Amino acid sequence: MELIFAQVLTGLANASTLFLVASGLSLIFGVTRIVNFAHGSFYMLGAFIGYSLMQFLPGMFGFWLSVLLAGLAVGLIGVIVEICVLRPVYKAPELFQLVATFGVILVIQDLALLTWGAEDLLGPRAPGLKGVVRILGEPIPQYDLAMIAITPMILLSLWYLITKTRVGVLVRAATQDREMVGALGVNQAWLFTGVFFLGSAMAGLGGAIQLPKGGADLLMDFNILAAIFVVVVIGGMGSLPGAYIAAVLISVLNVFGVAYLPESTLVLMFVVMAVVLMIRPYGLLGREEFAGEHGQVGEPERPIKPAGPQLRMFVAAMLVLLALVPVFGSNFHVVLTTDIIIFCLFAASLHFMLGLGGLVSFGHAAFFGGGAYVAALLVKFADTPMELALLLAPVGAGLAAFIIGWICMRLTGVYFAMLTLAFAQLLWSLVFQWGEVTGGDDGMVDIWPSPWLSDNTSYYYLTLIIGVGGILFLRHAAHSPFGYALRAARDSVKQAEATGIHTKQVQWLAFAFAGAMAGIAGGLFVFSKGSIFPTELEIGRSFDALIVVFLGGVKTLSGAVVGGASLEFIKDQLTRFEYWRLTLGVVIILVVILAPEGIVGTARKVSERFGWIRKSEDLQ
Amino acid sequence: MTRSTEAVLDVRNLSKTFGGLRAVDKVSFTVAKGELLALIGPNGAGKTTCFNMLMGQLKRTSGEVLFEGRDIANLPTRAIWRKGIGRTFQITATYPSMTVIENVQMALMSYHRRIYSLLPFATRLYRKEAMALLELVGMPEQADRHCAILAYGDLKRLELAIALSHDPALLLMDEPTAGMAPTERIKLMQLTADIVREKNISVLFTEHDMDVVFTHAHRVMVLNRGELIANGSVTDVRNDPKVQEVYLGGGTLFAEEAAGEHA
Numbered sequence: 022m023e024l025i026f027a028q029v030l031t032g033l034a035n036a037s038t039l040f041l042v043a044s045g046l047s048l049i050f051g052v053t054r055i056v057n058f059a060h061g062s063f064y065m066l067g068a069f070i071g072y073s074l075m076q077f078l079p080g081m082f083g084f085w086l087s088v089l090l091a092g093l094a095v096g097l098i099g100v101i102v103e104i105c106v107l108r109p110v111y112k113a114p115e116l117f118q119l120v121a122t123f124g125v126i127l128v129i130q131d132l133a134l135l136t137w138g139a140e141d142l143l144g145p146r147a148p149g150l151k152g153v154v155r156i157l158g159e160p161i162p163q164y165d166l167a168m169i170a171i172t173p174m175i176l177l178s179l180w181y182l183i184t185k186t187r188v189g190v191l192v193r194a195a196t197q198d199r200e201m202v203g204a205l206g207v208n209q210a211w212l213f214t215g216v217f218f219l220g221s222a223m224a225g226l227g228g229a230i231q232l233p234k235g236g237a238d239l240l241m242d243f244n245i246l247a248a249i250f251v252v253v254v255i256g257g258m259g260s261l262p263g264a265y266i267a268a269v270l271i272s273v274l275n276v277f278g279v280a281y282l283p284e285s286t287l288v289l290m291f292v293v294m295a296v297v298l299m300i301r302p303y304g305l306l307g308r309e310e311f312a313g314e315h316g317q318v319g320e321p322e323r324p325i326k327p328a329g330p331q332l333r334m335f336v337a338a339m340l341v342l343l344a345l346v347p348v349f350g351s352n353f354h355v356v357l358t359t360d361i362i363i364f365c366l367f368a369a370s371l372h373f374m375l376g377l378g379g380l381v382s383f384g385h386a387a388f389f390g391g392g393a394y395v396a397a398l399l400v401k402f403a404d405t406p407m408e409l410a411l412l413l414a415p416v417g418a419g420l421a422a423f424i425i426g427w428i429c430m431r432l433t434g435v436y437f438a439m440l441t442l443a444f445a446q447l448l449w450s451l452v453f454q455w456g457e458v459t460g461g462d463d464g465m466v467d468i469w470p471s472p473w474l475s476d477n478t479s480y481y482y483l484t485l486i487i488g489v490g491g492i493l494f495l496r497h498a499a500h501s502p503f504g505y506a507l508r509a510a511r512d513s514v515k516q517a518e519a520t521g522i523h524t525k526q527v528q529w530l531a532f533a534f535a536g537a538m539a540g541i542a543g544g545l546f547v548f549s550k551g552s553i554f555p556t557e558l559e560i561g562r563s564f565d566a567l568i569v570v571f572l573g574g575v576k577t578l579s580g581a582v583v584g585g586a587s588l589e590f591i592k593d594q595l596t597r598f599e600y601w602r603l604t605l606g607v608v609i610i611l612v613v614i615l616a617p618e619g620i621v622g623t624a625r626k627v628s629e630r631f632g633w634i635r636k637s638e639d640l641q
Numbered sequence: 642m643t644r645s646t647e648a649v650l651d652v653r654n655l656s657k658t659f660g661g662l663r664a665v666d667k668v669s670f671t672v673a674k675g676e677l678l679a680l681i682g683p684n685g686a687g688k689t690t691c692f693n694m695l696m697g698q699l700k701r702t703s704g705e706v707l708f709e710g711r712d713i714a715n716l717p718t719r720a721i722w723r724k725g726i727g728r729t730f731q732i733t734a735t736y737p738s739m740t741v742i743e744n745v746q747m748a749l750m751s752y753h754r755r756i757y758s759l760l761p762f763a764t765r766l767y768r769k770e771a772m773a774l775l776e777l778v779g780m781p782e783q784a785d786r787h788c789a790i791l792a793y794g795d796l797k798r799l800e801l802a803i804a805l806s807h808d809p810a811l812l813l814m815d816e817p818t819a820g821m822a823p824t825e826r827i828k829l830m831q832l833t834a835d836i837v838r839e840k841n842i843s844v845l846f847t848e849h850d851m852d853v854v855f856t857h858a859h860r861v862m863v864l865n866r867g868e869l870i871a872n873g874s875v876t877d878v879r880n881d882p883k884v885q886e887v888y889l890g891g892g893t894l895f896a897e898e899a900a901g902e903h904a
């Protein structure tokens with residue numbers, strides 16, 4: 022009994038940080054509808070800045086002043102990010118901004134590395150709260166008690182700000198109805214900036230306040246990201262009390278998980294989220310959300326046409342060029358091109374459901390990594406020959422997508438995206454923690470292709486045939502009745518259902534199909550590397566594909582491939598420099614700002630303007 | 642007029658409440674084969690709600706909807722469509738990313754149960770049939786235009802072509818001429834009347850323009866605050882004091898309309 026009580030207290034203390042950071046994210050999302058992936062980075066900055074300040078400001082007063090100042094500083098950084106990066110892209114498709122925030126993550130990672138170095142920093146203990154108190158005989162750190170007391174006060178002040186002040190009225194109005202803010206005569210831009218300040222400051226505060234417990238390191242940003250998204254989604258997007266309840270729920274469960282079922286810790290959070298969303302699709306305290314047509318805002322997409330002779334010639338020429346890479350290029354070029362083709366297939370599979378179906382998945386890596394692990398496990402435990410393993414990889418991934426898709430299809434928009442993220446994380450934690458089978462963090466090695474493909478060149482040709490074949494098949498699928506039905510379901514559910522199209526079923530099958538195609542890419546990947554690690558299932562991998570689709574152009578068929586090839590190529594060039602993340606981040610942000618229709622969309626626009634290609638009727 | 646008395650649609654005591662609001666209150670009527678039936682009433686009377694229930698887009702609170710003798714009220718929209726009911730929407734719903742003809746082809750692919758096939762090029766399927774439908778509604782020259790840039794009146798006609806693609810026995814048209822110029826309205830309703838005659842299908846439509854209603858409808862029903870307050874021939878309804886009261890507070894617009902029509 023005493024132990025349980027102590028564990029609840031620990032859980033409550035852990036919930037503090039989670040709540041602080043998540044409430045900021047929730048506020049920002051509620052008002053601006055921006056899914057701010059950089060929120061974890063703000064949290065990390067809060068920790069680093071707080072740490073530095075505490076070196077100069079001694080004593081109890083100095084400690085708490087540092088925490089506050091760190092929050093303030095991060096709030097200001099948030100404002101800079103909002104004004105420089107997000108303002109220019111508010112008009113872009115709704116989820117396009119998340120690509121920009123991803124660029125911000127990269128920039129902040131390198132800036133933090135530059136400023137504070139790669140070493141993990143041990144957080145200072147809070148002066149005056151270094152001891153423990155015995156409650157029911159169990160030792161409880163004083164600092165935990167302080168955090169347990171502070172958090173509800175912050176929740177209350179936030180709640181007061183939102184419900185009782187004029188600013189709060191505006192924030193709530195904006196959360197519920199964006200048009201209304203304009204009607205109230207408020208400068209929307211400054212409201213957004215203000216909310217960004219508040220939200221980022223909360224993240225900074227959270228980062229600084231957890232210093233005595235967790236310190237500061239460069240992995241903090243991604244480590245907390247999944248958890249805060251889970252909290253926001255469980256609590257209900259935009260709901261502060263919801264975020265608090267969810268933070269407590271997750272943290273307390275986690276403490277018990279660590280104590281009684283250590284294997285479950287990583288999985289637990291996502292299981293809870295999946296269960297909550299299945300019962301209450303808009304979170305515990307969230308209100309029903311009419312999902313924006315993600316990726317579809319702005320100009321309507323152009324009609325598509327089967328490739329004409331010119332395009333066919335171009336593709337044929339590219340294929341010849343690719344086939345000649347091993348002849349004229351070095352081994353390095355062969356390996357690089359193999360990687361690019363595999364990545365392009367992965368991105369193209371996401372584009373199929375995202376671009377044509379409007380289904381934004383944050384967890385597509387589940388099926389890429391899933392396919393790879395299926396192949397690896399088959400080789401390892403069933404001595405399956407490579408050829409069969411390659412065939413079964415998409416089957417396994419497709420099956421997983423079939424099941425996960427069935428569950429996720431109950432939701433739409435951001436909630437759908439979050440649920441896909443949850444399942445991807447679930448899969449990742451399974452692989453990560455089930456060490457005996459999957460090798461856990463150490464991955465699985467020695468998964469090589471059959472002897473006849475053992476050298477890089479022959480494997481390259483296999484990749485070329487399957488990879489490019491897969492990409493062309495996806496392109497063809499876009500022109501097939503199924504691709505059309507998928508677009509119909511995206512364009513107008515009302516009309517589609519009224520003409521006999523089972524829209525949910527079409528989308529579900531598209532999800533499974535996209536998963537299977539990603540599985541092919543995963544299968545090719547594992548044999549090209551000879552190994553597989555859980556990183557291939559990570560959020561970062563899912564984001565890679567998302568970024569590529571948006572960078573290339575959601576509304577164009579070739580967007581994924583062009584974006585994929587460009588990003589892989591740029592990455593390859595940049596990773597030779599020490600601070601490549603910084604550069605890549607800046608490049609991504611610039612593309613987002615300067616070419617909001619993606620590379621292909623913008624190239625088409627420019628060509629039309631200069632008369633290189635025939636203008637479509639839309640522009641006349 | 643070759644109307645038989647056989648009812649295609651038989652609606653009995655259909656009701657819908659939203660919270661405390663009785664949006665549709667015990668409405669009963671039938672639609673005969675080959676009939677062009679108007680459902681009129683002020684804004685908020687419950688016309689669209691009625692259509693949404695008939696098409697299965699909204700669950701009824703109570704009542705029965707018999708289509709060709711069978712209760713369809715519990716079927717999903719797409720099943721009702723397959724049984725032979727088509728509809729157009731008050732706020733047009735089309736696929737803006739496709740061309741005009743592809744919008745029609747999509748419905749035809751669905752009708753022929755081809756939407757799950759991955760192999761053929763969709764643009765080559767049922768193009769002839771789609772073109773015939775576009776000719777029927779008078780817009781074949783627009784077939785390959787981008788749907789997103791159509792004029793509103795053309796969108797309405799496109800919706801009609803889509804709704805006709807499965808050869809429905811009953812067509813529900815929710816304010817088919819809203820937002821159109823007067824001459825366009827007459828043309829569209831004339832077209833609808835021709836289709837009704839040619840294909841011997843039934844049409845239930847809502848409309849605000851009394852000219853259109855009185856010129857083309859075979860029969861008129863009046864809905865007010867969810868209740869059906871009149872149901873009869875154009876002349877009967879026009880002279881019904883209850884209807885006059887609802888529409889004009891006892892005023893004379895009907896008489897003027899009538900005068901205008903005869904002029």
Ligand SMILES: Nc1ncnc2c1ncn2[C@@H]1O[C@H](COP(=O)(O)OP(=O)(O)O)[C@@H](O)[C@H]1O
Nearest residue numbers: 659662664682683684685686687688689690691
């Ligand atoms: N989904 C809904 N929820 C609540 N009330 C609704 C809903 N749909 C319609 N109503 C109400 O039902 C009444 C009838 O609306 P509607 O059928 O659209 O009228 P009409 O088409 O005749 O103009 C109106 O008062 C409207 O506000």
Ligand SMILES: [Mg+2]
Nearest residue numbers: 688689690731
């Ligand atoms: Mg209406």
